[in-house]
Amino acid sequence: MTDVHGAASSARSEILSRIRSITGSGPQAESPREAWQAIPRLYRQHGTLDSAQCIELLEDRLRDYGARVHHAGPSEIPRTIAMILAEREKQRILLSPAVSASWLPDGFPFVADAALSYQALDACDGVLTGCTVAIATTGTLVLCHGAGVDAEHDQGRRALTLIPDYHLCIVARSAVVQTVPEAMHLLEPYSGQPITFISGPSATADIEMTRIQGVHGPRILDVVIAE
Amino acid sequence: MAPVTEHAAQDFPTAALPLLHNAQLRSNVRHATDVIQGKRFRVVHEMPDWQLLRDAGQRIRQHALEYLDGYLEQFEHHCIAAGGHVHWARDAAEANRIVLQLARNETGRVIKIKSMTTEEIGLNRALEAAGMQPIETDLAELIVQLGHDKPSHIVVPALHKNRHEIRELFARTMNLPELGDRPEDLTEAARVYLRQQFLTTPIAVSGANFLIAETGGVCIVESEGNGRMCLTLPQKLITIAGIDKILPRFRDLEVFLQLLPRSATGERMNPYNSLWTGVRPGDGPQEFHVVLLDNRRTEVLRDPESRETLHCIRCGACQNACPVYRQTGGHAYNSVYAGPIGAILSPQLALMKSSQSLPYASSLCGACYEVCPVKINIPEILIHLRGRVVEGQPKLIRALHPEAVAMRAMQWIFLSQTRLKLAQWLGRIAQRPFIRRSGWIEKLPGILGGWTRTRDLRPLPEQSFRAWFQKHNPSSAEAPHD
Numbered sequence: 192m193t194d195v196h197g198a199a200s201s202a203r204s205e206i207l208s209r210i211r212s213i214t215g216s217g218p219q220a221e222s223p224r225e226a227w228q229a230i231p232r233l234y235r236q237h238g239t240l241d242s243a244q245c246i247e248l249l250e251d252r253l254r255d256y257g258a259r260v261h262h263a264g265p266s267e268i269p270r271t272i273a274m275i276l277a278e279r280e281k282q283r284i285l286l287s288p289a290v291s292a293s294w295l296p297d298g299f300p301f302v303a304d305a306a307l308s309y310q311a312l313d314a315c316d317g318v319l320t321g322c323t324v325a326i327a328t329t330g331t332l333v334l335c336h337g338a339g340v341d342a343e344h345d346q347g348r349r350a351l352t353l354i355p356d357y358h359l360c361i362v363a364r365s366a367v368v369q370t371v372p373e374a375m376h377l378l379e380p381y382s383g384q385p386i387t388f389i390s391g392p393s394a395t396a397d398i399e400m401t402r403i404q405g406v407h408g409p410r411i412l413d414v415v416i417a418e
Numbered sequence: 419m420a421p422v423t424e425h426a427a428q429d430f431p432t433a434a435l436p437l438l439h440n441a442q443l444r445s446n447v448r449h450a451t452d453v454i455q456g457k458r459f460r461v462v463h464e465m466p467d468w469q470l471l472r473d474a475g476q477r478i479r480q481h482a483l484e485y486l487d488g489y490l491e492q493f494e495h496h497c498i499a500a501g502g503h504v505h506w507a508r509d510a511a512e513a514n515r516i517v518l519q520l521a522r523n524e525t526g527r528v529i530k531i532k533s534m535t536t537e538e539i540g541l542n543r544a545l546e547a548a549g550m551q552p553i554e555t556d557l558a559e560l561i562v563q564l565g566h567d568k569p570s571h572i573v574v575p576a577l578h579k580n581r582h583e584i585r586e587l588f589a590r591t592m593n594l595p596e597l598g599d600r601p602e603d604l605t606e607a608a609r610v611y612l613r614q615q616f617l618t619t620p621i622a623v624s625g626a627n628f629l630i631a632e633t634g635g636v637c638i639v640e641s642e643g644n645g646r647m648c649l650t651l652p653q654k655l656i657t658i659a660g661i662d663k664i665l666p667r668f669r670d671l672e673v674f675l676q677l678l679p680r681s682a683t684g685e686r687m688n689p690y691n692s693l694w695t696g697v698r699p700g701d702g703p704q705e706f707h708v709v710l711l712d713n714r715r716t717e718v719l720r721d722p723e724s725r726e727t728l729h730c731i732r733c734g735a736c737q738n739a740c741p742v743y744r745q746t747g748g749h750a751y752n753s754v755y756a757g758p759i760g761a762i763l764s765p766q767l768a769l770m771k772s773s774q775s776l777p778y779a780s781s782l783c784g785a786c787y788e789v790c791p792v793k794i795n796i797p798e799i800l801i802h803l804r805g806r807v808v809e810g811q812p813k814l815i816r817a818l819h820p821e822a823v824a825m826r827a828m829q830w831i832f833l834s835q836t837r838l839k840l841a842q843w844l845g846r847i848a849q850r851p852f853i854r855r856s857g858w859i860e861k862l863p864g865i866l867g868g869w870t871r872t873r874d875l876r877p878l879p880e881q882s883f884r885a886w887f888q889k890h891n892p893s894s895a896e897a898p899h900d
């Protein structure tokens with residue numbers, strides 16, 4: 192590796208000095224910070240819908256991606272989860288750390304992730320997670336991974352929602368925003384952590400532009416909106 | 419796949435000709451671009467603030483390039499602080515050397531996420547030459563790789579192949595004689611074929627959609643989940659990114675995560691976006707490398723007239739909108755980047771030494787500019803680059819070029835009304851034998867034939883507007899000029 196590192200340092204200084212010889216001659220009166228802040232952002236920063244309309248929009252978008260959407264009041268979550276899992280014929284379900292014990296119905300062999308191997312994850316029927324932020328306009332569920340800020344929003348390591356073929360996501364009503372900028376604002380505290388944006392089950396349109404659901408990620412996505 | 423650094427084998431008109439006679443290819447390309455354009459149109463028009471997002475996108479990219487050196491250093495600093503390694507590569511060869519040293523492993527295999535940048539540097543060829551096997555995991559890239567083919571579109575690289583062609587390819591290469599030809603069957607075959615590779619290959623190579631200076635983070639936007647597999651499961655991840663991929667801050671994603679999916683695939687959001695920073699104990703690869711690639715991007719930066727080429731976020735919208743691309747598909751461009759963006763990017767990355775016919779592969783209709791999410795004025799850059807192509811020619815050839823001679827003659831004629839009148843009179847007589855019954859001139863003789871080879875021409879009218887005007891306004895004096 193020595194020659195790589197020797198060349199690397201000179202490549203670095205050469206590329207940076209090439210850039211400086213060009214941009215250094217331009218008008219750089221402002222600091223980068225001031226210049227960045229001066230960029231006009233006249234696009235929508237906030238939504239205009241009320242909470243009920245937001246939920247309705249989210250639901251519409253999720254259905255458009257082929258996800259199934261359910262609703263549950265605070266006391267109905269375990270019952271709803273049990274019903275969905277029974278209908279899908281799923282048993283061994285992985286849990287992300289953010290999943291509250293109070294959500295879980297009896298009678299299912301839920302599996303906590305204790306550094307399981309990929310093969311062990313592959314052997315599970317699915318995964319149950321919460322959702323850090325949901326974006327109504329785009330039908331997006333955002334998952335933050337790792338307990339960087341608060342364990343309540345730790346959706347576990349990324350492989351959990353990737354290897355199993357089924358994903359059941361519980362979205363708290365309070366986590367739903369209308370627009371992408373609102374979501375990015377809420378995600379700012381997690382900016383250094385791994386983050387996954389999920390918009391429907393995995394899909395491809397590579398063959399004759401026909402949308403096929405389910406390629407490598409979970410092929411089925413169910414969502415419960417918790418009131 | 420020839421990297422753009424090499425001299426292009428054929429110029430655009432030569433390469434396009436056989437493709438124009440391939441009816442199957444043209445119908446595949448037409449179908450794919452029609453579908454994406456239709457979807458894009460629908461989801462763009464439901465955004466009341468689309469033009470404002472484009473404005474912001476343009477300004478952020480412009481700003482990032484103005485302060486590029488500082489942002490690259492900032493990215494490097496934060497990436498290293500989070501446990502990543504950062505390498506710098508001046509050109510394709512240097513980038514390939516770095517990746518080769520990092521990618522060696524006992525399986526001899528590397529899994530790859532679709533990446534235009536690795537196409538640009540010819541990484542797969544370099545890996546194969548070193549005895550390693552790169553495995554493309556994006557469905558379309560897999561189709562291209564198994565067929566020893568070339569990508570023809572930035573976002574859907576196999577759009578030139580239809581289901582029957584793909585079925586034949588998979589049945590042969592995956593040894594599945596019973597395989598059906600529904601897209602579902604073909605997708606399932608790819609899922610099964612790749613699953614084992616994901617679980618057992620220790621090293622992955624990716625490109626990047628965005629690098630975030632503020633956090634040292636990387637963002638990858640994808641659909642199938644093959645990207646997530648590659649950047650989550652292996653022990654080591656190597657990301658190759660052009661230095662132009664930088665965004666100043668995390669918040670800037672709020673603009674690009676709206677612009678990119680709607681422009682690229684016509685979706686409100688693509689199925690998966692992944693963001694990560696360095697390494698995380700217990701989650702994902704425990705060794706992470708970023709290779710920052712120049713490969714003449716600094717040369718593009720140097721020309722203020724065409725610098726905004728580097729604003730490109732590789733959405734492919736300009737390809738779908740381009741009437742030339744829609745006729746020929748991507749292969750006619752003979753370069754990694756096809757379509758309008760390829761016509762401006764490829765010649766610049768090749769220091770105007772090859773791909774010289776590409777700035778002419780456009781009718782300058784402006785459709786590409788209209789759909790570009792970061793408002794790159796592609797037609798203006800095309801004209802600027804045509805100028806640079808001409809400037810690059812020896813002076814004598816330039817002066818004696820028939821087009822230059824014709825333009826000088828036109829200038830001389832247009833400068834005097836008498837000469838213009840005389841020329842029009844001569845033209846009306848000279849054109850007579852060539853006017854067909856249809857009223858069009860379809861073929862001109864000699865050197866002028868170049869113009870009518872690909873288009874018909876309206877003859878000069880019997881009466882000029884000036885003559886008509888004088889006849890109807892006898893009081894008006896001669897036009898003030900002359």
